[in-house]
Amino acid sequence: MKRSFIREILEHTTSDTISFAGGLPDEKLFPHLALRESATHVLGDAKSLQYGTTQGYLPLRNKITHLYTTEGFRTTADNIMITSGVQQALDIISRYHHQEAITTESPSYLGAMNLFDLNQLEQHPVTLHRDGIDIAAFETSFSQTKLAYLIPDFQNPTGYTYTQEKRAQIARIVKEQQGILIEDAPYSELYFKEKNQSISALLPEQSFHLGSFSKALAPSLRLGWIRADKTLLEPLLAYKEAMDLHSNGLSQAIVDHYLTDLHQYRSHTALLRKMYSKKMQVFKTYLDELLPTLEYTIPQGGMFIYGRLPGISTSALVKHALKQGVVFVPGREFYYKQERDDELRLNFTNCSAKEVYRGLSILARIYKQACHTNKKAA
Amino acid sequence: MKRSFIREILEHTTSDTISFAGGLPDEKLFPHLALRESATHVLGDAKSLQYGTTQGYLPLRNKITHLYTTEGFRTTADNIMITSGVQQALDIISRYHHQEAITTESPSYLGAMNLFDLNQLEQHPVTLHRDGIDIAAFETSFSQTKLAYLIPDFQNPTGYTYTQEKRAQIARIVKEQQGILIEDAPYSELYFKEKNQSISALLPEQSFHLGSFSKALAPSLRLGWIRADKTLLEPLLAYKEAMDLHSNGLSQAIVDHYLTDLHQYRSHTALLRKMYSKKMQVFKTYLDELLPTLEYTIPQGGMFIYGRLPGISTSALVKHALKQGVVFVPGREFYYKQERDDELRLNFTNCSAKEVYRGLSILARIYKQACHTNKKAA
Numbered sequence: 001m002k003r004s005f006i007r008e009i010l011e012h013t014t015s016d017t018i019s020f021a022g023g024l025p026d027e028k029l030f031p032h033l034a035l036r037e038s039a040t041h042v043l044g045d046a047k048s049l050q051y052g053t054t055q056g057y058l059p060l061r062n063k064i065t066h067l068y069t070t071e072g073f074r075t076t077a078d079n080i081m082i083t084s085g086v087q088q089a090l091d092i093i094s095r096y097h098h099q100e101a102i103t104t105e106s107p108s109y110l111g112a113m114n115l116f117d118l119n120q121l122e123q124h125p126v127t128l129h130r131d132g133i134d135i136a137a138f139e140t141s142f143s144q145t146k147l148a149y150l151i152p153d154f155q156n157p158t159g160y161t162y163t164q165e166k167r168a169q170i171a172r173i174v175k176e177q178q179g180i181l182i183e184d185a186p187y188s189e190l191y192f193k194e195k196n197q198s199i200s201a202l203l204p205e206q207s208f209h210l211g212s213f214s215k216a217l218a219p220s221l222r223l224g225w226i227r228a229d230k231t232l233l234e235p236l237l238a239y240k241e242a243m244d245l246h247s248n249g250l251s252q253a254i255v256d257h258y259l260t261d262l263h264q265y266r267s268h269t270a271l272l273r274k275m276y277s278k279k280m281q282v283f284k285t286y287l288d289e290l291l292p293t294l295e296y297t298i299p300q301g302g303m304f305i306y307g308r309l310p311g312i313s314t315s316a317l318v319k320h321a322l323k324q325g326v327v328f329v330p331g332r333e334f335y336y337k338q339e340r341d342d343e344l345r346l347n348f349t350n351c352s353a354k355e356v357y358r359g360l361s362i363l364a365r366i367y368k369q370a371c372h373t374n375k376k377a378a
Numbered sequence: 379m380k381r382s383f384i385r386e387i388l389e390h391t392t393s394d395t396i397s398f399a400g401g402l403p404d405e406k407l408f409p410h411l412a413l414r415e416s417a418t419h420v421l422g423d424a425k426s427l428q429y430g431t432t433q434g435y436l437p438l439r440n441k442i443t444h445l446y447t448t449e450g451f452r453t454t455a456d457n458i459m460i461t462s463g464v465q466q467a468l469d470i471i472s473r474y475h476h477q478e479a480i481t482t483e484s485p486s487y488l489g490a491m492n493l494f495d496l497n498q499l500e501q502h503p504v505t506l507h508r509d510g511i512d513i514a515a516f517e518t519s520f521s522q523t524k525l526a527y528l529i530p531d532f533q534n535p536t537g538y539t540y541t542q543e544k545r546a547q548i549a550r551i552v553k554e555q556q557g558i559l560i561e562d563a564p565y566s567e568l569y570f571k572e573k574n575q576s577i578s579a580l581l582p583e584q585s586f587h588l589g590s591f592s593k594a595l596a597p598s599l600r601l602g603w604i605r606a607d608k609t610l611l612e613p614l615l616a617y618k619e620a621m622d623l624h625s626n627g628l629s630q631a632i633v634d635h636y637l638t639d640l641h642q643y644r645s646h647t648a649l650l651r652k653m654y655s656k657k658m659q660v661f662k663t664y665l666d667e668l669l670p671t672l673e674y675t676i677p678q679g680g681m682f683i684y685g686r687l688p689g690i691s692t693s694a695l696v697k698h699a700l701k702q703g704v705v706f707v708p709g710r711e712f713y714y715k716q717e718r719d720d721e722l723r724l725n726f727t728n729c730s731a732k733e734v735y736r737g738l739s740i741l742a743r744i745y746k747q748a749c750h751t752n753k754k755a756a
Contacts, residue, residue, distance in 0.1 A: 220627025
């Protein structure tokens with residue numbers, strides 16, 4: 001198995017590197033003091049330190065259930081399993097579906113593609129457009145695979161969001177084909193204007209909906225969950241148990257206590273949306289000034305701007321950039337067969353405005369040099 | 379995949395059930411107030427909430443390294459990978475060694491056997507004696523498998539401990555055969571008299587030594603680690619990354635801060651040893667009074683007393699016991715082919731003396747009834 005470009009980069013950059021690479025939230029927005037209050041409360045009692053149940057801490061599952069039901073998505077605590085982030089949720093599901101075929105978006109989330117490989121799923125990539133996956137190609141592929149992995153909100157890496165129409169079409173196809181949808185939704189709370197309806201809400205019995213506190217609260221808590229029909233969830237428990245018995249109980253108890261004040265959580269995510277929307281605007285302004293040839297779509301939420309630099313190998317570009325103290329992820333990494341090399345993913349949530357300006361200036365300079373070299377070679 | 383008896387039981391017992399089943403530490407001994415102090419410190423800064431590195435938080439890896447070097451086992455931070463408990467460490471290693479053959483103890487840890495099945499390892503069980511595995515049978519088996527999984531200290535389920543002589547013999551065989559040992563050591567700090575030398579210390583380049591804070595501090599932190607030669611550890615990083623990116627960062631930072639005062643940690647584990655030794659004595663006294671026909675070996679540490687009730691099916695017994703509010707694990711669960719049914723595992727760390735007396739009295743009554751029924755049938 002190969003390690004991912006992103007994780008390796010994360011481990012080799014210095015504190016001086018300007019990183020547009022990882023999907024890092026802005027540390028300044030972590031609610032660490034509120035979580036500290038919850039930790040103080042929770043650790044007043046030894047109970048939160050004992051072994052817990054494999055499916056997850058029931059009070060927390062109840063609170064997650066409430067988040068669904070208030071959105072009109074009928075859910076009970078039986079439908080929820082707590083996992084160590086969405087990453088582990090994906091591992092559990094793809095381990096259960098090992099050696100099956102799966103329809104994926106192209107490009108897609110690197111960490112999912114690695115897991116599908118590890119669990120020997122046969123990946124069938126289908127082109128992702130700005131308004132969602134190519135429906136005709138999806139229908140053809142899904143009729144064979146009966147299993148799909150999609151990220152409909154502010155997709156990773158592209159930042160694209162599915163239209164309501166495409167969501168309904170996907171739901172119709174999955175129903176007609178009697179298949180299963182894995183809907184990965186780690187960014188869903190990070191919308192700039194309005195929250196999208198999940199496709200799973202249209203398909204409650206034929207979907208795994210994957211949620212996470214990594215982006216809405218903090219990643220180091222490693223808390224995600226699977227929402228699924230009980231008959232789909234039940235067989236996964238034995239896998240979760242074999243893999244790590246249960247997810248971190250202290251984190252679960254802390255987040256459960258934090259969510260007791262739901263208003264506090266709502267205010268926090270509202271602040272995140274406001275700040276990330278501003279950060280995206282700043283990033284966009286500098287991009288348009290410094291890299292005007294980048295072709296991209298303005299995201300409606302999430303953490304990434306994805307674009308194309310025509311005629312340039314971004315995987316060559318990133319090597320020069322790294323030497324100059326800037327890093328991003330070349331688009332090639334997100335294609336199953338690495339077939340495109342002129343795209344790149346830029347994270348806009350982590351860096352300060354000053355760093356963004358400096359980082360993009362450096363990128364622009366290297367890009368100009370590369371264009372110049374290309375011209376001379378031609 | 380089947381769920382384990384123990385985890386299912388844990389989830390179906392009520393708060394009134396007297397449980398000798400799980401490997402639960404005594405909650406009263408959790409250092410929750412010291413961990414609260416560490417949590418308060420750590421959460422004063424938002425940094426501990428950000429994504430971390432796959433191999434684990436470096437300051438914590440340094441502290442674990444120090445625990446090894448003070449015992450004369452040469453180790454650097456490069457040799458340590460933090461995992462979500464020993465359970466995940468076993469999953470990572472057996473995933474990497476999937477479809478290989480492996481020599482195991484018979485009986486062995488249920489959670490490991492499940493993982494070996496999940497990862498399609500071919501299990502070769504070798505009889506475990508009171509002083510360690512059967513050496514001749516081990517040598518024959520290991521010459522074929524080149525991979526072994528052993529729990530030399532206060533084994534789960536038997537509580538048996540390998541003699542120094544057998545440790546040396548195992549090391550010799552693993553070296554001669556140029557194979558690899560997986561040494562599971564979650565109970566190693568829970569010795570009553572003196573700490574045993576790990577077999578891995580004799581085999582630093584051919585072993586995975588698995589350690590854990592689940593028993594020495596608290597299980598819900600889900601923090602374990604793998605100590606291995608860098609060449610053995612390196613390929614596992616891609617698996618760990620694919621599985622959950624990294625282990626809980628908040629727990630890692632809290633335990634790192636807690637370990638800054640090493641004296642505090644040493645005093646805590648010394649207290650655990652003293653209290654668990656006392657608890658074992660109490661358990662033993664009641665056992666000898668109430669179930670005098672139980673054949674067992676007095677453990678030198680750990681959490682379990684394992685014994686045999688001649689002529690009785692303990693898997694039938696446990697069903698009656700559950701109805702009367704007492705639960706233990708029938709020995710059959712720990713045999714790969716479930717070939718023995720007259721043994722049982724009793725946890726002595728979790729219940730109070732009063733509960734132990736009441737629970738063992740109930741077991742004794744049910745046992746007498748079962749013997750009576752057996753006689754009548756004969």
